[in-house]
Amino acid sequence: MAGVARASRSLTPGNRLQHIPYNLYSLLRTRRFSPSLYQIEALSVLTGYRFADWLAVFGLAFEDVPRFQTALPVFRTVELDTQAGLSESLVPWFREHREPDFSAPILPLGDWLRLGTAASCKTAYPSPSAYRYAKIGSQDAFAFPGLLPGSIVRIRTGRSSSKVPQSGKKLLKRCFLVDQNRGLICAPLRRSGPGKFVLCSRQLPYAPVELQEGLDAIVLGTADLEIRRLEGFPRPVVPKNFGHFWTPVPLAPIFDPAHVGKHIRRVRLRSGLSFRQASEHTRIIAKELGDLRYYCAPASLSDYETRKLPPRHIHKLISICSVYGARVSDLLDAAGIKSHRASTSAMSPRFRYIAADLTNDHAPASTLFRELQRRFGEIPFFLRQSLGSLFGLRHISVRDVFWAGGAPGSVHPCLARALFLILDRKRKSPRPELSCPNWAQPVYVVHRRGGGYFCGFCTLEKNTLILRSCFEGTPEILRLRNRVDAEVVGKVIGIVRRLD
Numbered sequence: 001m002a003g004v005a006r007a008s009r010s011l012t013p014g015n016r017l018q019h020i021p022y023n024l025y026s027l028l029r030t031r032r033f034s035p036s037l038y039q040i041e042a043l044s045v046l047t048g049y050r051f052a053d054w055l056a057v058f059g060l061a062f063e064d065v066p067r068f069q070t071a072l073p074v075f076r077t078v079e080l081d082t083q084a085g086l087s088e089s090l091v092p093w094f095r096e097h098r099e100p101d102f103s104a105p106i107l108p109l110g111d112w113l114r115l116g117t118a119a120s121c122k123t124a125y126p127s128p129s130a131y132r133y134a135k136i137g138s139q140d141a142f143a144f145p146g147l148l149p150g151s152i153v154r155i156r157t158g159r160s161s162s163k164v165p166q167s168g169k170k171l172l173k174r175c176f177l178v179d180q181n182r183g184l185i186c187a188p189l190r191r192s193g194p195g196k197f198v199l200c201s202r203q204l205p206y207a208p209v210e211l212q213e214g215l216d217a218i219v220l221g222t223a224d225l226e227i228r229r230l231e232g233f234p235r236p237v238v239p240k241n242f243g244h245f246w247t248p249v250p251l252a253p254i255f256d257p258a259h260v261g262k263h264i265r266r267v268r269l270r271s272g273l274s275f276r277q278a279s280e281h282t283r284i285i286a287k288e289l290g291d292l293r294y295y296c297a298p299a300s301l302s303d304y305e306t307r308k309l310p311p312r313h314i315h316k317l318i319s320i321c322s323v324y325g326a327r328v329s330d331l332l333d334a335a336g337i338k339s340h341r342a343s344t345s346a347m348s349p350r351f352r353y354i355a356a357d358l359t360n361d362h363a364p365a366s367t368l369f370r371e372l373q374r375r376f377g378e379i380p381f382f383l384r385q386s387l388g389s390l391f392g393l394r395h396i397s398v399r400d401v402f403w404a405g406g407a408p409g410s411v412h413p414c415l416a417r418a419l420f421l422i423l424d425r426k427r428k429s430p431r432p433e434l435s436c437p438n439w440a441q442p443v444y445v446v447h448r449r450g451g452g453y454f455c456g457f458c459t460l461e462k463n464t465l466i467l468r469s470c471f472e473g474t475p476e477i478l479r480l481r482n483r484v485d486a487e488v489v490g491k492v493i494g495i496v497r498r499l500d
Contacts, residue, residue: 032293036312037335048345049345060318066382073150076182083382099112100371105453107403108402113398130378140185142186142188142206146175147226180216198210227380227496259308259334265305271325401420404418404421412443415495415497419496422493423491442457448478465478
């Protein structure tokens, strides 16, 4: 350790931020001590091991950022950090015990897959993401009810501005992710002139504001996939400044990349959170992770925006990125840390608290995943730790997910072009919500004895199940004896569906 301490002082002479203390072993016995970003960088440079591996040695993980970005409620639409620690981590992988049948209308994934060993994300997910992922804010529900607040939307990048329609029916079928001075907005667009487009709301009374492309806003891509929670989603709100006509402000110039405080202030303003609201969100993170160092007081959050250097504790940075919807790589660049891309040697799993027998350099071949990637693009592995909180389940397993991509069509607007259904298998007592519109009615999956699976609106009257099917090609109304002719598998609480 003495040699490491001396070597750290020669990395950047005159810069004390990277100095490793001689008494590091003694400091580690103090529960409140944790190394700074610059000390982690020095250890990564001196040893050649990856930045994320050294974070794992001290019990830290940037993978917590997309996890809490997905779980925490948001006012403004935020882009999720899909690459935070993705390439260095292990993901649960599956083995197939039965050939998948993609023509099946509804079938549980448990009939196809079993949980197997873990594989590295770099192997299972080798290429960089060709998509962006955004979480719809409760104040930016321009596409409601086509897109619900809290939904995760996949954005296909490319020359999306050329696809903005002039007017007509296409307006209601396609949503675009737009970057403007107030933050991100996912909304239908309509051309109003050369180089100009209008934000158009489907149902809520947002003011149709005209934006100049390239000056006031940039079209980042089109939404092509939605991961939606069918219950417990935030209620959409039209803020006063969006309900009245407002004058667009040109896109703000890029802040000084070497000033961390300016970067933090920019992402906070775009998130629409006050210091007090952000502090309450960090309290949730600290409680979930069982460490008070993740909590940020309102006064501390205000101080961080005035400082050129990042907070001393990495725990605070993880909370800030999670709450404000910031990318970890952008914050590291603002702090002047480059070694998170330079060092590539993998540390032994036993030093990172990962069971060595779970490591697998080559993910087993999977017909199901290969076919899904061919049909629908990449699989968002970064959501693997977030699905339970996203759908309100403590634990989610492959038995809770049903394939629905083989159904010919749906009369239910939410289930149109559905690929997967997520069930709460503990809720087997169907009842209608008389105060909700048709698109918000609860949906159940019913297993008919010897007749496969059915999905639709379901009510239980005495011992009779009355099912109104949501998919075409099945009987419109079924009357079945409960637990004799059929049994309720569970309530549909979430879906994954295509948008185009």
